[in-house]
Amino acid sequence: MLPTRHLKRTSRNGDRIYLIPMLSLVLVLVIVIIWVGNHHPTPSYVSAAERFHHQHAGKAAGQDPSTLEGTSSGVENHHSGHVHSSFAFQGLPMRKHVEGLPEIWARGPPSMNTSISSAETPSTLVNSTTLLQLKELCGRCLYRTLTSYVRMHxxxxxxxxxxxxxxxxxxxxxxxxxxxxxxxxxxxxxxxxxxxxxxxxxxxxxxxxxxxxxxxxxxxxxxxxxxxxxxxxxxxxxxxxxxxxxxxxxxxxxxxxxxxxxxxxxxxxxxxxxxxxxxxxxxxxxxxxxxxxxxxxxxxxxxxxxxxxxxxxxxxxxxxxxxxxxxxxxxxxxxxxxxxxxxxxxxxxxxxxxxxxxxxxxxxxxxxxxxxxxxxxxxxxxxxxxxxxxxxxxxxxxxxxxxxxxxxxxxxxxxxxxxxxxxxxxxxxxxxxxxxxxxxxxxYYYEGKILHGMGSPHTSHNMVWPLATAVEALTTNSTAKQSELLKMILEMASGNGLVHESVNVDTPQHFTRAEFGWANAMAVVAVEQLLGVDCDEEAERHRLKVIMEYESKEPGRVPNGGQDSHQYYSQLEASIPHV
CATH class of the missing domain: 1.50.10.10 (Glycosyltransferase)
Known part of the structure; x- marks a missing residue:
């Protein structure tokens, strides 16, 4: 830190300012900085791709990656190969706002996104009973991952x-x-x-x-x-x-x-x-x-x-x-x-x-x-x-x-x-x-008495996958075909009320994987996108039904003397597993 006496006026010398020592010191520092910049050797860097290749190639060949020039045994940060500053990205303007929709499985129902037109939907082609069943399926599947498969830390x-x-x-x-x-x-x-x-x-x-x-x-x-x-x-x-x-x-x-x-x-x-x-x-x-x-x-x-x-x-x-x-x-x-x-x-x-x-x-x-x-x-x-x-x-x-x-x-x-x-x-x-x-x-395309669709070498003969059925529905322009495929997804969930990995074309009660979160999620996407419904309300209705069925098994007096009510119990967020 510079001595403060050189930065102050002195009462002994009136208006005289002692700046000469300070200016001299600044001049010396500038000279030193210029000399160091011209004489200090520039570090030798290896590009990011080269580091990545050499590091892992050394492992594959049985060589200790730390012995490779320009590498280390840890994960390398690619910035060691270039200057990361505001000048390094010249000519590429920063864009605070980016146009573009999320993928279809991240959009929610069309009502959540006004940029998607509300054309005729298959809900006009299925009867009220089928529509209710599809909404119930969607409600069961929507938060299944949240309450059963998530582990918060x-x-x-x-x-x-x-x-x-x-x-x-x-x-x-x-x-x-x-x-x-x-x-x-x-x-x-x-x-x-x-x-x-x-x-x-x-x-x-x-x-x-x-x-x-x-x-x-x-x-x-x-x-x-x-x-x-x-x-x-x-x-x-x-x-x-x-x-x-x-x-x-x-x-x-x-x-x-x-x-x-x-x-x-x-x-x-x-x-x-x-x-x-x-x-x-x-x-x-x-x-x-x-x-x-x-x-x-x-x-x-x-x-x-x-x-x-x-x-x-x-x-x-x-x-x-x-x-x-x-x-x-x-x-x-x-x-x-x-x-x-x-x-x-x-x-x-x-x-x-x-x-x-x-x-x-x-x-x-x-x-x-x-x-x-x-x-x-x-x-x-x-x-x-x-x-x-x-x-x-x-x-x-x-x-x-x-x-x-x-x-x-x-x-x-x-x-x-x-x-x-x-x-x-x-x-x-x-x-x-x-x-x-x-x-x-x-x-691997199978047709049976009840179902038809795409199978996989991953599963047995005549086992069709709801994932493919949902995709087929989401990629056809025929609303009649969409409705047919949505009804088929209902049949595919006839085992335990959830959507599975694969289902037999003749006996849908025969399936693989009772709990398959990806398939549940894609069923939600298909129902919401194609029927134009929001499954949140049905999901909450399903959750409250489960609560009251459980609580009815353990009767107890309500403190205020009134009737038991689902409004007294925990919210959905309390069902997210933490470990």
């Missing part, structure tokens, strides 16, 4: 969202499971903590292992697991380490859905948290690596061919993936609907970046990848199945191998292309694709 800062009857959190499933709560935050503010907690949990898990698809609700010591689990990369926070490209896109889109929810105060605050930003960057780095899987990827999975590398593939510009959204291994290395979903997610990520992060790496990488993946889809993803007839393949390998006349009911799927945010799809090619996969040309 640290007073709501973290929310682990289990998939249902499997005690793990899938990135894909959980993003959709809580999406229907976003448009309801203005009614129930506590829902915001659930959604934000789920985003933080996903970001945290991604930073632990970005190749994993599902995570443990609590930390599991690796060596407490048997060898058969350890050799599959399980342990710690990882439930399953199946690299599924769609998980990356779901995380990006989850951030978009949150940011684009109407009425949220300062959504950029959550997205600006370091964990969320770093998860985005980590996934972009992963996409860069897996675009060149054969040459660069450190990912190995012990059930895949060629010592865990997977089946041979060529470069296509698309992103390599090992497993489908069904968790089944891919036949060929490039899943077309997952790459489409990734392109849509990257476009949304660019808009988020302009509004929130202003990060040159995110901008440049998302821009380049979206272009190259799209080109790969056009060149390799559209195939001729008959003379003059083209359709989208489900998977390709870039070497001539292709899987056609096939789709899987899990999203993203070929059937769901209009819902994926991939605006560049060719409508005529999609129309042909849709017709073929919803026919006997697809070996």
């Amino acid at each position: 640290d007073f709501g800062r973290i929310a682990v969202v289990l998939t249902g009857d499997i005690p793990a959190m899938w990135t894909r499933d959980s993003a959709v499971q809580v999406a229907s709560y976003l448009p309801r935050v203005h009614r129930r503010p506590a829902l915001r903590t659930v959604v934000e907690g789920a985003i933080r949990a996903q970001a945290y898990f991604i930073l632990q292992d970005p190749w994993a698809n599902a995570y443990n609700p609590t930390f599991v010591s690796t060596y407490s697991l048997p060898k058969q689990d350890r050799i599959l990369g399980r342990g710690g926070w990882v439930w399953t380490r199946n690299f599924e490209l769609d998980s990356v896109a779901y995380f990006f889109n989850f951030l978009w859905n949150y940011h684009q929810t109407k009425g949220l105060w300062s959504p950029s605050a959550l997205l600006s948290e370091t964990g969320v930003h770093d998860a985005v960057v980590t996934l972009l780095q992963l996409l860069e690596v897996e675009q060149h899987h054969e040459e660069r990827s450190p990912y190995r999975y012990s059930e895949l061919k060629r010592d865990g590398l997977g089946p041979p593939c060529g470069y296509t510009g698309m992103i390599w993936s090992a497993f489908r959204p069904s968790d089944d291994p891919q036949t060929y290395s490039f899943n077309i609907p997952s790459n489409m979903y990734t392109v849509g997610a990257l476009h949304r990520l660019l808009l988020l970046n302009a509004a929130v992060w202003q990060d040159p790496y995110i901008h440049d990488t998302a821009t380049r990848l979206s272009v190259e993946i799209h080109e790969g889809i056009k060149v390799f993803g559209i195939v001729e199945v008959e003379p003059g007839i083209k359709m989208y393949a489900y998977e390709v390998d870039g070497l001539g191998g292709k899987l056609v006349d096939f789709d899987d009911p899990n999203l993203p799927s070929l059937l769901a292309i209009p819902l994926l945010g991939y605006d560049q799809f060719e409508k005529e090619v999609y129309s042909v694709t849709r017709d073929r996969i919803l026919s006997k040309a697809n070996n």
Whole structure:
């Protein structure tokens, strides 16, 4: 600190000011700063993609990553490779407001979004009994995840969202499971903590292992697991380490859905948290690596061919993936609907970046990848199945191998292309694709006495998936077909009153997975979007009915001497599990 005597007037010398010592000191400091700037060696940096590649490649080769030049054994922050300042993003204007709707599963009923037209809905085509049954189903499913599968930690800062009857959190499933709560935050503010907690949990898990698809609700010591689990990369926070490209896109889109929810105060605050930003960057780095899987990827999975590398593939510009959204291994290395979903997610990520992060790496990488993946889809993803007839393949390998006349009911799927945010799809090619996969040309399309629809190699013969039925209803322009499919969803819920993974086409009481949060959520989306109803009222009616049925089993005197009433008991928010 400078001596104060040189900054004051002195009574002894009148108006004389002693500035010479101060000016001299400032001059010396300026000279020193200039000399240091010209002579101090500039640090040698390695780019973010190179750091990511070298770090994980070293692990794959058995090399200690800390011995690689320019790397460390921990997660690297990409900013070490460039200056992050207001000058680093010149030419890319910051946009406080971003136009664009959330994904369809995050919009709520049309009444919550005035930008969606209120055209004729199937409610005019179903009788009052069917309409009531569909609303009751929607009411049972709406908050099922909230009250049964959510696990809140640290007073709501973290929310682990289990998939249902499997005690793990899938990135894909959980993003959709809580999406229907976003448009309801203005009614129930506590829902915001659930959604934000789920985003933080996903970001945290991604930073632990970005190749994993599902995570443990609590930390599991690796060596407490048997060898058969350890050799599959399980342990710690990882439930399953199946690299599924769609998980990356779901995380990006989850951030978009949150940011684009109407009425949220300062959504950029959550997205600006370091964990969320770093998860985005980590996934972009992963996409860069897996675009060149054969040459660069450190990912190995012990059930895949060629010592865990997977089946041979060529470069296509698309992103390599090992497993489908069904968790089944891919036949060929490039899943077309997952790459489409990734392109849509990257476009949304660019808009988020302009509004929130202003990060040159995110901008440049998302821009380049979206272009190259799209080109790969056009060149390799559209195939001729008959003379003059083209359709989208489900998977390709870039070497001539292709899987056609096939789709899987899990999203993203070929059937769901209009819902994926991939605006560049060719409508005529999609129309042909849709017709073929919803026919006997697809070996996994089943028809029975009661139900018909799309099945999967993941389940047995003649088992159709409600997920695909909901998507078929959401992507047809025929209101009569929508009504037919909604009635079918009712039949599919005839087991325990909830929506399941798969249902037998002849005996709907035979199903797989009694508790499947993703399917419940998609049933809510289908009912609200297609019937134009808001299921909140029915959900509350169902909740209060359950309360009174329970309380009636334990009669007791009401303190005021009046009748027992549901108004005396706890609110919905008290049913959110905390651990």
